[in-house]
Amino acid sequence: MSEEGLLRKITERFGDKIIEAKVLGKRRVSILVSPDAYKDVVRYAAQDLGLEFLSCLSGVDRGDSLEVVVHLGYSMHVLIKTRVSKDDPAVDSITDILPAASLYEREIHDLLGIAFKGHPNLKRIFLPEDWPEGVYPLRKDYSPEHPKPLRGGEAV
Amino acid sequence: MIEKILATVFFPGAIFILAVSLFYEWVDRKLYARFQNRVGPHLAGPFGLFQPIADLIKLLSKEDIVPMATDRFLFTLTPILAPALILFACMFLPVAGPSGIISFEGDLIAVIALLSIYTITVYLAGEGSNNRFASVGAVRAAVQLLGYEIPLTLSLLSVALAAGSLSIRGIVEAQAERGLWFIAGIQAIGFAIFIIASQAEMERIPFDIPEAEQEIVAGWEVEYSGKRLALFRLSKDLELFLLSGLGAAVFLGGPIGPVIPGLEPMLYTIYFILKSIIVLAIFTLVRALFARLRIDQMVSFSWRYLMPPAMILIILTEVIM
Amino acid sequence: MNFEVPIGPQHPIHVEPLMLRLKVEGELIVDADVDVSYIHRGIEKALELRPYIQGLYLVERICGICNAAQSLCYCLNVEQLLGKEAPPRARYLRIVVEELSRIHSHLLWLGHYLHTLGFETLFMYFWRDRERVMDMLELITGNRVTTAYNTIGGVRRDLPPGAEQKLRRTLDYIEERVRYYEKVIDSEPTILARTQRVGILKPGDAVRMGVTGPHLRASGIKHDVRLDDPYSGHDEIPFNVITWDTCDCYARVKVRLRETSECVNMIRYALDHMPSGDYRLKIPPFFKAPPGESLSRVEAPRGELVHYSISDGGDRPYRYRVRTPTLANLLSVVEMLRSRGDYEVYIADVPAILGGIDPCICCSARILITDEAKKRRMITTLDDIIRFSRGRRVERR
Amino acid sequence: MGLVEKLVRKCRARSPWILLFDTGACNACDIEIAACLTPRYDVERFGVLAKGSPRHADILVITGPVTRQVRDRLIRIYEQMPEPKYVVAAGTCATSGGVYWGCYNTYPSLDSVIPVHAYVSGCPVKPEAILRAISVLVEKIEKGEA
Amino acid sequence: MKVPGRLVAEALKSLFRRRATILYPYRELDKVHLPEGFRGRIEFDRSKCIGCQLCFRVCPAKAIEIVDDEKGKRPIFYIYRCIYCAQCAEVCPTKAISMSKIFENIALRKEDMVVR
């Protein structure tokens, strides 16, 4: 299946739910979908297009919104993205379609604060237990104390 | 009387046995390292000979920690009891002559019994540290006992049967009379069983299940540190000496060998040490060759592969006699 | 008895702190949870703070064992952003170093796994032979483990004179040794007893759980990024993807053994067909990457490695996402450890499952027990739980 | 200094048992320390044994920057060790945090958490450097300076 | 074929073979594998430096501090922070920085690990 063919299949099937679809390069395809269709697109890709292997799930802070990126496929690498607003961000969990997503969803929940609706066990995974609630290190508004250049060998 | 006390305390008694068993630990470690193409300890003393002593003294000099949760009584008693038991058993070994410091008809059985009591001490040591896993580790030691004890006993008994005596002295003398060691002949099977079963008794690979690998001294030992740990290590070394000595005495003719008149007592000791080092080398080799079994595999292994030959052996010995 | 058994996060020799929390009812594990937070350093955020050239060295230190794969993936990613491609010679040199470090990683794993099984001597032999590989890595890159070899636009140095012969000699040696070890492992009953039919992961489950790398191939699935998505001239180099279909720990040993020989052949081929020419592009140390996103995948020794980056046109990444193979494989552990329906997992299976997948997890062996009845917490090692569990089984019979 | 004390020091110097603890390292230092146990380097020469229980160890070898989660555990392990105890910071991370500056989850260096007796810089430390560090520390112990 | 203890030949052979161990810290220093191009402790030639601060900007570990001395801006290298990547040596326009073969960077006090 070629990159364009794949895109065509998905856009035909989901029509205007697809906000943007483009080919990033050889074996790389990116699709931006609206949050309500997100789970269906993933299901379609995984079950009907045979992209059943979830290789990664990423979260991105896009400034005004938060983005979830699903990476699917062995050879062809399809990125299915969706964006949600920063206040009360939540998307559907895809763990029931792709169990592999469960750790990644926890990671994103932990670091970016996106809630995954329907995740069976959305607990902290990376951050320490005493990490303050509501602080998400991967968001742009969080910045760790940035050590200044050295003085006498110690960052000040 | 004085002589007897001296013999018990110095040569060939406690002090000598302690020294030799520390030496045996060195031989074991060094050989093991050589099998692995390494050097092994070599900085403490010539060729690292004093390594075990250094370990011991260091441990003795360390801070003594008694964790709160432990049973103080057992925590104090077992580290003393364990080496004492084995040391006592070592007294039966014919180190400097055909008979040990203590010798009576049936002392072979006494040694076997002492080994079992030692395992029970280990069990208590684990229980005493009152750490769930230490105590369960101790239970493993006890379970393992069921696996190896009967083959071990049978292999020794068949030799006793062949020699017509239940005392170590009797067995040694029987070999001297025939001019043939028991390992030559069908008792070789017994020797093999003895080696494997002792490996389990000493909790060494492939049966170091209740004991962790040498790097993770865990299990029943996990809560012990400093002096107490030193005593447990000592009892391990003594056990090594006891079992290789027992093997040498029972299967390799003990201290008997060609004698230069007038030098007997010395030669006895030399022969005994040499032969038991051969047994020790076999122990070490076995340790280098296998992966660790799981305890269920260990138990089924010994019932399947150790028990039947041991049974057959004892019947054969009976028939031949 | 219902208590929680966290495993981790400290172990004597080789440690990556990781904690598995197992909820057990008697012998049965009812729930498993993984806590990898002990190594979480916040690298993804830190990458946003530094220029690309500095990020390269941080990425190498996400994990020391696969550092060559990590830095390669990073370089490919940034090169994609810049729209450049490394020259052919650089690509081949990258393969040489990548495969060398794969050999080193596999030998390490094998020795390690045997050590997990209590086979000290083979562990020593494997690591002894691995030293030869480390010498080669040091010769080519200047350091034993962290190679700092790949750079944006190529590699940082050419093969030093005389390295090729030495490398070939080492390869011959390794090939012969690996063949010998395979024979030993295949004939040693104690090893077979501990690995065969232990920790089975069926192909279907493996895919569902997103397992990658040798672990996946040991479940009989033929996937390898080098084959499916060639990234550094792998389409020019012939190699076999090793699979094994018994799906157990033995298969994982076999796959890694065979892959080691395969790596040897790949390096030989790369040396034979080494293109001449430049080994790096001239790229200034500081640059701004054009806006866009890029994604690179590399077959690291432990599986597929994914780097995904977004640039906003600045001199440092806007977002850099790293998905390491171990995290992908970890999930299958968690899933395999959870009893559901008629699929039952006992504590007794924990070491088998963990050890078969990744020895480091197995070996980050500290166990914290929370005994609900007694409200007591204790720390011991994984070995105790192994013993504990095995023993339980025996007692039940 | 009495004879006994001299002997004890000597024995301590000849039997340093180590405990390795990874406080968030990248594994490279860990495997290099593991390599120290294997035939090429063989630390057992010095009488070093790698122990699993803090109760049995004399020297605590730390690799990696100290992460927030591991800090309390590190302190606990340090406290569980019987005196006399020594700490070696192996690798740039442990000595100073090294490359992990700006990571929100790490402490700046090991010596801000527990006392350190010897520093070994290297990324990763070459096994020889670890051997050397142990021998340097051991000499200090023997002289009674550490 | 399953044969227990197949390794016995190899183990016995190692008994008589030369040890694989290098008796490093006390003997056999020359056997330590240190190839050309090994990245050890930084060596800094102060006279060559022109004070461009490139090394400072590129250092991924923040191991370099720039101080003002009589000649202008000059770097100080804190070895205990250095990750031996040699990136500074690579960018230095005058090759004032080079990587030596010193790998034993051991100190009992941090302050001893500084290169000026």
Ligand code: SF4
């Ligand atoms: S089993 Fe554990 S301690 Fe032993 S070498 Fe492996 S990782 Fe290290």
Ligand code: SF4
């Ligand atoms: S790679 Fe993962 S675990 Fe490591 S620092 Fe980054 S987010 Fe944390």
Ligand code: SF4
């Ligand atoms: S699997 Fe991940 S953590 Fe392990 S060595 Fe590779 S990159 Fe590092």
Ligand code: SF4
């Ligand atoms: S804890 Fe497990 S993996 Fe680690 S050494 Fe022990 S048995 Fe091996």
Ligand code: SF4
């Ligand atoms: S699991 Fe992987 S990353 Fe973790 S310690 Fe092991 S090899 Fe390294």
Ligand code: SF4
């Ligand atoms: S010092 Fe370097 S090699 Fe060692 S743990 Fe830190 S980053 Fe890894």
Ligand code: SF4
């Ligand atoms: S070698 Fe690397 S870490 Fe060290 S001073 Fe130079 S640039 Fe910095």
Ligand code: SF4
């Ligand atoms: S890059 Fe070289 S010339 Fe420039 S400041 Fe650094 S040492 Fe001096």
